[in-house]
Amino acid sequence: MDTELLKTFLEVSRTRHFGRAAEALYLTQSAVSFRIRQLENQLGVNLFTRHRNNIRLTTAGERLLPYAENLMSIWLAAKKEVSHTSQHNQITIGASASLWECLLSEWLTSLYQQHSGFQFEARIAQRQSLVKQLHERQLDLLVTTEAPKMDEFSSQLLGHFDLALFAASQQQKKEDLTYVRLEWGPDFQQHEAGLISNDDIPILTTSSAKIVSKMLKSLNGYAFLPVEWAKGQDEIYQMEETKLLSRPLYAIWLQNSDKQGTIKELLKTQLIAQ
Template identity: 55%
Template sequence: MDTELLKTFLEVSKTRHFGRAAESLYLTQSAVSSRIRLLENQLGVNLFTRHRNNIRLTAAGEQLLPYAENLIITWQQARSSITKSNQKKNTLSIGALPLIWETGLTDWLESLYLVHKNLQFDARIAPRNLQVQQLHERQLDLLITTEPSKMDELVSKRITSIPLQLVMSERKSGDKKRAYISLDWGIDFSQQEKESFTQEISPVLTTSSALMAKQLLKNTAGCTFLPEFWQKQHPELKPVQPIQSINLPLYAIWLQNSEHHLLIHKLISNFHIPEDNE
């Protein structure tokens, strides 16, 4: 069955006029008439009664109408689903916290794009628990995070580590008492964060944005843990004495039976965070 015949039938049944149906379908009137005749020949019935200025559906036409509508809808849904499925094969969705993207993951993504021009990338920013759920639902292909997964159906591979250092802004270096800005690097970091201070601290701000924390250092007389290599990019950042450092691991997580399993292995095999670009 040619769906174009059904589309023509539906347009004529709606307009009750071969000429107006032809205009809507960008066809000649003779082409519309030819398609209707072909459909009638295939079904062995007349679908319209044709009188001057009075085109009506026959009983057979009325019976065909709901089937034709459903067939067209089903065909459109099938074509859309197949197209999306084919596009997904060339699309890799990567998720991470804002902190991870800001630390250098964006530069890594840019390097992937330059090498793999045939791939389309979908960068996601969301809380870790939501992104783990998206992995299970196959809405996300790869998660870059600071903690490994303990779920059997997920693969966790340590790909690098991020040296963090407690820093301050030199503009406020003369202040004795420092406010502390806590960055949400993950549960493991939180434990090491507590161990880094001799007394209990009360952060003036907790955030998941490293860029926000860096900006606020200028006016809060504060300190926070930022990637060590940021001090090369931002000369105003100075280590707090005595120097306090935390080495934060970074993991790639994906579904064991992911259709992108081999591709992900290839992409993370030489993973590194560029340290000479923001």
């Protein structure tokens, strides 16, 4: 379907006059008539009744009208989006909610400060979903705590951050509290098992560090939180008996990504303080 035919059909239906439609479209009247005939031939129906200056939509034309309006609206939106992408360096970055909240938000601010010509999309989802999006080229860059397990991915170790147990009171002990699980990936559960009691069934499981920090007091709970981030939160305290647990942070992208050079340039912006 030639969108110019739909555009011409919409203009004639609006003006109900071939001459005025031609003026609005900067065409000759014969060109407008030819386009309408082309569209009618494609559809196999008459779209207008023509009686001198009295031009009306046929029943078929009335039915086509809302579809033509929707199609043109979608086409214009698509043109705008594609044009916008071609004019800017657009990068989609995916990570879990907890990584965005605790580590990546400040990094994204730095990216904007150092790369003013870029346009970013920050996408929040579970790792499994983000890996799928990376495969399907819906995502340019994945930031995660787990190393890539597939050959088609390139990766860069960005650094490490520390997790520790935090509670709403500095003096409380684990046996007096309920466990709140903040998801840090499947491989983290192996480390988690050795640091909490086997009887500690999570009273709450979430991927949001902000939810955990706000719920610790009301749930009389304790949870693993990033040390540097947690120190900046109100009314939560690192438990004295806890050991620091170091976690890696990786940037992952497709080896054959056409944005590989851009991604490597962005990764020069330090994410974790050394």
